[in-house]
Amino acid sequence: MIAVSPAADSILERLPVILRDGFAGLFPQPLRWLAGSLLAIVAILAVFGLLFAFLTLAERKVLGRVQNRPGPNRTGPAGLFQPFADGIKMLTKEDIVPFVADRVLHFLAPVVLVAFSLLAFAVIPYGRRLVAVDLDSAVLFFFAAGAGNELAVFMAGWSSHNKYSLLAAMRALAQLISYELPLLLSVVPVVMLAGTLSATGIVAAQGGWTAGLVPHWFVLTPCGLAGFAIFIIAALAESNRSPFDLPEAESELIAGHLTEYSGFKYALFFMAEYFGMTALCGMGVTLFLGGWQAPCAFLQFIPSWVWFAVKLLALLLGCIWVRATFPRLRIDQLTRLAWKFLVPLALLNLLAAALWHLTAGWSGALQPVRWALALALVAGPFVLLGRRLSAGLAPRTYRYASS
C-alpha cells in the first residue's frame, strides 16, 4: 500500500515473514493458512512468555536497585535463571482448592484470564508485516478482549468463597470499570486523527517525518500527548499495577482475589497481569508512539520489529519505574481520580482532537495559532481541574501533640 524505501526492506525486516512462509510451505496448500496461524500463535506465546519471565526478573532487579540492593543474583549468571527457578517452584507446589469453593469456576478463572489477556496480542502490529490478525476494527477488538479480564477477576473472587476474595473482586470491578472509561476516551483522539480503527492503519497514519527527523507520532500532538498520559494512567489501573494495585492490597485484603489460589494457578494470574500490562503497553506504542515506525528517517535500516520492541520495553520499564516510586492509592482516591479528573480531561481532550483535526489544513502563520489553541485546550483544564482537585489537600501541614 505505501511505498517502502529499499533501506527499510532489508532481509532482516522480511526475516519473520520468510520463516513463516517457509514453515507453511511444508504443508499442502489447503492447510497453509492453518500452519501459518498456528506458527503465529506459537511465536506470540514463546516471545511473550519469555518476555513475561524476564520482565519479572527485570522488575525485581530494578526495584532492588532503586532500593539500593542488588536484587536476585544467585540463580545462574547475574540471576538470569531466576524466572525458571520460580517457574519450577510454582509448578511443584500443591494446588489447593478450598472445600467450599465452586470448583469449576475456581478452575476456570485463571484460564479465562490468561486466554483473554492473550487474545489482545493478536491484533497488535509488531512490525511492518508482523501482525497475527489484521482486523479492520482492531482497536475495538483489543479493548473488548481486555474487558473480559474483569469477568475472570470476579469469577476468581466469587468462586473462592472467601470474604477477602469477594471484597477484592468487587473492588477490582469498581476499579476496572472506572478506568475503562478514560482508557477508551483517551484512544478516541487517535482514532479521530487517523480516521480508522485498524491498528495497521493507525501505525501507517503516523508514518513520515518532518525534515527527516521529527516523526509524525500522535504523542507529539497536544491531544495525543494528553491522550497518552491518560492512557498510561488508565492502563496501569487496568492491569492492576502499582500504584493502582488495590485488588491485591495485601495490607487490607491478604492477596485479594488470589487469596485462595496457589501453585500454578497463582502463577497464571501473575502471568495474566504481566500479559495485560505488556499488551496495553504494546497498544500504547501502536496508538501514540508510532508503532513500529523508526523515530528518524535515517534509522529505517533497523528492522521495524526491533523498533517496536525497543519502544515496548521502554514503556514496560516506565511501568516498573512507576511501581518503584509511588505508594498505593486509597479506594476513594482511586475512583475520584478516574471520575473527577481523568474522565473530564479525556472528554475535553476530544475537543482538542476535533480542533486539531479541523485545522489540519492550516499552515504558515496559522500553524503556531493552531498549536497554541490546542495546547490551551489541553493544559488549561489540567491546571484548573488539578487546582480544584487538590484544593485544601496540599501542601499538607502536620500538628504535633506537644511542643
Add this chain to the structure above:
Amino acid sequence: MLGSGLIKGLAVTAKNLAGSFHDPARFVTTEYPEVKTRLPENYRNFPFLVSENADDPMGTLRCVACQICEKECPPQCIYIEKSKDKKPDAAGKMQLYPAVFDIDISVCMSCQICVEVCPFDAIKMDQVFEIATPDRFQPLLLDRHQLAKPNGYFHEIHPTEAAEVDARLAAERKAAEEKARAAAAAKAAAPSAPATGTAAAPKPAPAPTPGPAAPGGGSAGTPKPPPAT
C-alpha cells in the same frame, strides 16, 4: 501544579537506580556468604575457653577446673571433669586443669553467667553464629578441643574487654612475682622486716592455695578487681 510531586518522586527513584550502579557505598546490604559484616563488639552468643598459646591450646588453658561455671550455669549445659595431675597456669602456679570440659550449646541460653563468675578469665563469649548442623546432638556438644581458642582470637572479637583482661592478669602476675620476691627477700633477711613484703603486694590474688577455692574468697558473681591503674 498537580503532578510536580510525582515528577520529584520519579527523580528520586531514578537517582537511586543510577546511583546503585556507580556508587557501591549506597548499598545497604552485603552479599552474605562471600562478604561478612563486622559484628558489633558486644555481640556474643556462646562461650569458649581462652588459651594462652595457639600452638598448645590444651596445655595453656586458663581454666583450672574450679567448676564454678558448671555450678552456676542455669540450664546446666557445662560438664567438667577435673584432672588428676597439675600443670603450671598462666601465672606459673601449679593448678588443676579440665580433663573434660563439654558445653552443650543446644542447651546453652547465652546468658553469660559462666563468664561473669569465672575468677580466672578463662571462659569468654564467642561470636560464631554459623553453627547449623544436620544433626541435633553430637555436633552441638562441644568438647574442650573445640572450645579452646587462643587469646589472640579473643583480642580480635572483643578488643576492649581483652585488653582489660590482659592488663589485669599482667598486674596480678606482677603482684605475685613481687610477693614471691619479697617472700624470698624476707626469708633471706630472716625475721628483720616481714611487714614490708605484704605491703608491696596489695592483695595476693590467686593465693598459694591451689584448686577451686581460688582467689581470696572472691565469691562467685562479684566483679573482678579493677585493672591495675
